[in-house]
Amino acid sequence: MGIEIGARTDVGRIRSNNEDSYRVVAPLNLFVLSDGMGGESHGEVASALAVEIVATHCREASNNVAAPFYGESKPLLSEKTNRLASAVHLANRKIREAAQEDPARRGMGATILAAWMDGPRLSLVHVGDSRAYLLRAGELEQLTSDHSLVAEQVRRGLLTPQQADASEMQSVLIRALGTDAEVEIDADEHVLVDGDIVLLCSDGLTRMVTDPEIASTLLTHSSAQAAADRMVELANEYGGEDNATVIVVRIHQESDGLFSYLRRWMRRSPAPTAEGKGK
Amino acid sequence: MAKLVLKFESTVLKEVPVGGRPVMIGRAPDNDIPIDNLAVSNYHARVYTEAGRLVVEDLDSLNGTFVNDLRIERTTLRDGDSILIGKHHIVVDEAHEAAVPLDTGRKVSAPKVDETMVLDTRERRQMLQAALAAGERSQLAPSRLRVPTLAVLRGRTNQNEYVISSKLTVIGSSEMATIRLRGWFAPEVAAQINKRDDGYYLGRAEIIPKVNGQEILGPTRLNDGDLIEVLPGWLFGIGQVRLNFLFRD
Numbered sequence: 001m002g003i004e005i006g007a008r009t010d011v012g013r014i015r016s017n018n019e020d021s022y023r024v025v026a027p028l029n030l031f032v033l034s035d036g037m038g039g040e041s042h043g044e045v046a047s048a049l050a051v052e053i054v055a056t057h058c059r060e061a062s063n064n065v066a067a068p069f070y071g072e073s074k075p076l077l078s079e080k081t082n083r084l085a086s087a088v089h090l091a092n093r094k095i096r097e098a099a100q101e102d103p104a105r106r107g108m109g110a111t112i113l114a115a116w117m118d119g120p121r122l123s124l125v126h127v128g129d130s131r132a133y134l135l136r137a138g139e140l141e142q143l144t145s146d147h148s149l150v151a152e153q154v155r156r157g158l159l160t161p162q163q164a165d166a167s168e169m170q171s172v173l174i175r176a177l178g179t180d181a182e183v184e185i186d187a188d189e190h191v192l193v194d195g196d197i198v199l200l201c202s203d204g205l206t207r208m209v210t211d212p213e214i215a216s217t218l219l220t221h222s223s224a225q226a227a228a229d230r231m232v233e234l235a236n237e238y239g240g241e242d243n244a245t246v247i248v249v250r251i252h253q254e255s256d257g258l259f260s261y262l263r264r265w266m267r268r269s270p271a272p273t274a275e276g277k278g279k
Numbered sequence: 280m281a282k283l284v285l286k287f288e289s290t291v292l293k294e295v296p297v298g299g300r301p302v303m304i305g306r307a308p309d310n311d312i313p314i315d316n317l318a319v320s321n322y323h324a325r326v327y328t329e330a331g332r333l334v335v336e337d338l339d340s341l342n343g344t345f346v347n348d349l350r351i352e353r354t355t356l357r358d359g360d361s362i363l364i365g366k367h368h369i370v371v372d373e374a375h376e377a378a379v380p381l382d383t384g385r386k387v388s389a390p391k392v393d394e395t396m397v398l399d400t401r402e403r404r405q406m407l408q409a410a411l412a413a414g415e416r417s418q419l420a421p422s423r424l425r426v427p428t429l430a431v432l433r434g435r436t437n438q439n440e441y442v443i444s445s446k447l448t449v450i451g452s453s454e455m456a457t458i459r460l461r462g463w464f465a466p467e468v469a470a471q472i473n474k475r476d477d478g479y480y481l482g483r484a485e486i487i488p489k490v491n492g493q494e495i496l497g498p499t500r501l502n503d504g505d506l507i508e509v510l511p512g513w514l515f516g517i518g519q520v521r522l523n524f525l526f527r528d
Binding site: 037075076077078081107109119120121136137139141157158160171172173174175176179187188189190191193194 | 300467468484498
């Protein structure tokens with residue numbers, strides 16, 4: 001499985017500092033993104049700690065299976081997914097410790113979104129409102145659910161998605177790293193196929209740019225980096241109210257001979273009708 | 280917003296919008312659509328939205344709920360479907376659905392709290408309490424703990440039945456697939472099933488599977504008894520793969 005990566009972060013048009021952090025660990029196919037919060041420069045500290053700890057913990061674990069494990073291992077999840085969750089538990093502890101050491105850092109916290117690819121398997125964990133999307137066959141699907149108050153209200157049927165988009169409470173998170181001794185993590189797994197594009201982004205993108213625009217940007221740019229650049233530009237053109245960070249990962253199946261070619265050829269459905277049924 | 284139109288013969292008796300909260304139908308007067316007829320149970324059926332689809336569910340009524348003349352336990356609805364309860368028809372009208380704002384324009388800029396913040400446990404509990412009180416009614420009743428399984432009805436696979444026991448279940452010929460398809464032309468990764476908090480969702484990978492004869496339009500929640508067509512097959516059904524999703528006790 002071949003992948004092509006693009007990434008970009010931007011401070012936006014309003015803020016003076018960028019509290020987002022991201023890290024691409026190409027040899028591991030590991031992608032980590034975090035959006036920090038807390039006054040002064042504490043958000044930057046928190047998000048930098050988050051990506052650093054997650055990346056380091058996963059690298060250690062991939063070299064040493066016996067690396068210490070944090071949190072509870074779940075049999076439902078693969079080893080890689082459990083390891084990512086362990087990394088996020090560790091990051092939560094470290095950020096909380098850092099916040100407690102210094103009274104000025106009270107309220108410091110961060111979101112976390114981490115994706116780890118193991119062949120065609122994608123492990124995904126997150127806490128907060130940074131999002132992962134999958135673009136497959138022209139359709140954009142949001143893979144994560146926001147841990148924000150408005151998203152929770154939508155899930156409970158109290159707000160419509162439109163009301164949530166216009167709410168002044170959009171910045172209120174119900175889960176984040178660094179605020180509690182233990183953190184509840186969402187962990188999920190997906191399988192990737194040729195042509196898939198995975199997008200990781202901070203809310204600075206999704207508050208400014210609509211899902212259809214995200215989909216069309218991913219579809220119309222042939223390189224992952226160009227798509228990443230364009231999405232951040234769009235967020236700025238629409239006001240750039242917050243820091244925006246995106247990581248774009250495009251999947252290219254490496255051809256494995258005549259049979260896979262034949263299989264693909266035989267499955268060529270009458271594309272216009274099959275695709276036309278979508279939205 | 281879609282609406283339900285209650286009819287007796289050709290007379291329209293009532294129109295009820297259906298949105299966030301389930302619409303209750305039955306003989307008791309506190310239903311959203313009360314039907315005063317002895318053939319109708321007190322709380323006969325309800326219609327609600329699930330993942331953007333309208334769903335009607337029979338509430339163990341004595342005389343049953345019929346959709347387009349087929350008796351149903353629970354089924355998704357489409358515009359124009361007719362629900363028969365007793366002698367009354369309830370017609371689904373999605374024509375008045377507010378156009379889904381597929382605006383490619385910019386997002387409405389919202390007034391908002393300047394800085395991202397996180398609620399502490401106590402605040403969170405308080406703010407969600409109200410939400411819980413209102414939202415609880417729309418939650419599905421928790422079912423008994425039952426084991427999700429896939430039974431192979433047709434097609435060449437490495438087992439006849441599978442218990443779904445992980446977050447991700449892959450259907451395909453690849454070595455990583457749980458449900459291993461055999462045959463030269465089986466796709467490596469045909470489709471996937473993801474376990475989420477509220478159920479099991481079937482999603483496409485290399486092909487678009489069908490559930491109960493319909494191509495799925497996105498990740499689709501599986502209901503007990505659903506028929507899944509993974510591969511359509513060719514002449515005489517050669518190469519066809521069909522599965523049955525079941526909760527076993």
